Amino acid sequence: MIIVKVGGSLGIDYAALCEDVAALYKEGRKLIVVHGGSAETNRVAAALGHPPKFVTSPSGYTSRFTDRKTLEIFEMVYCGVQNKGLVERLQRLGVNAVGLSGLDGRIFEGKHKDTVRSVEDGKVKVLRGDHTGTVERVNTGLLTLLLDNGYLPVLTPPGSSYEGVAVNVDGDRAAAALAVAFGAEALLLLSNVPGLLRDFPDEASLIAEIPAGEVEAYLEFAHDRMKKKVLGAAEAVRGGVKRVVFGDARVSKPVTAALAGRGTVVR
């Protein structure tokens, strides 16, 4: 099993990604695609008069503050146009893709965090009405059913709280939890950079390899959204996933390239 997570940032070549996924699927490889939709969500939220609000936690992680209205816009983009856009591309390439969110069959389940601590102007504030959570449990039953019957699942946040409430979960960490749950041979975290960079944004400073035991020590090189990827990689490695690669989703054959070791390889 290969878990392919593709981000939602600008510059990603979805056509190249889907062609590569289709080729591997036709070779009989088992794959699950997980995707984001962050950049487009920001654009749509602004257009709808509800611009995105990001919060930075005291420990330095940035995440979207997801009130109910934001959750609905998030669902429009992630579960609507992004998910069905990928399913359509894959169906056109002869892949029997099925798009699902983590709410469907409660694939991604975890605790609902209603409050979040945010650092603003150097002070810690507590914000309420947040719809976020962390994936604590992956319900693999539905996915196994689909995979065993020749379907290719295309997954996206949100997930479900234990009470069935939609919660925004981080896509990279959800993909890591998925890779652990399936004992995946590889977790590929593809985005619009070549991998983890020692001197961000200098692409020549790519870190080629990270020893499995030292992932968290590399957090210092991670900027913005890359932090969650490094955190996800650490969780995946701890959970027994043999190989995690931070790869480039702007190139042709991005999945094959990452599997061949292009990018930052954690092993």
Next chain:
Amino acid sequence: MIIVKVGGSLGIDYAALCEDVAALYKEGRKLIVVHGGSAETNRVAAALGHPPKFVTSPSGYTSRFTDRKTLEIFEMVYCGVQNKGLVERLQRLGVNAVGLSGLDGRIFEGKHKDTVRSVEDGKVKVLRGDHTGTVERVNTGLLTLLLDNGYLPVLTPPGSSYEGVAVNVDGDRAAAALAVAFGAEALLLLSNVPGLLRDFPDEASLIAEIPAGEVEAYLEFAHDRMKKKVLGAAEAVRGGVKRVVFGDARVSKPVTAALAGRGTVVR
């Protein structure tokens, strides 16, 4: 099997609908929910600066002109916020719901119509770039797999062309095709009116019963979106569905009420 189609017009009580669906699901009834999202799509499309365009065919049917941009907004609302909103409501009620579009696993398949004839100011114009289609084939495999494993499918347009292109299909007629494919005992078409009205919009003029052989003769009483429901009902009856009910989705227990014969019953 009961196919419950709920429209996307204003006034529909989704909480009551989901409570009723949950109660029937827990009794062990096999159900598939199909939903629309028309009113919300119009609102979002206008807010995003791409207001809806409706065309009226020479034979008098009104439908949405679906260019690529409209298709994406359509997916945002139907597959995004509406579909996941229903799945969330059902999950909160203990129903293991799975939301899918007709693209996923190509559940709803048909020919892609790129051009549409539209009557404007009394003249017939031909418009190109349309993404619409009619459901000619229902691929029941994925749904059967889900139903046999205790999941409740929540379906929405769009469907898939034979080439895998997303096409806007009418939800009522898609639900009718689904009812035929499953040999359903009942097809319930629920919306924000009590049923088919002899003198629209006088709700006291409800037509209580339509003989199965005469459905098309009642088209003259159908206004706007009700026309597609009558057409769907005729298709379902011709396809062997025993019972079609046009019911009210604004009341409590709308599914149970329709099953008990409240509304317009075709048999």
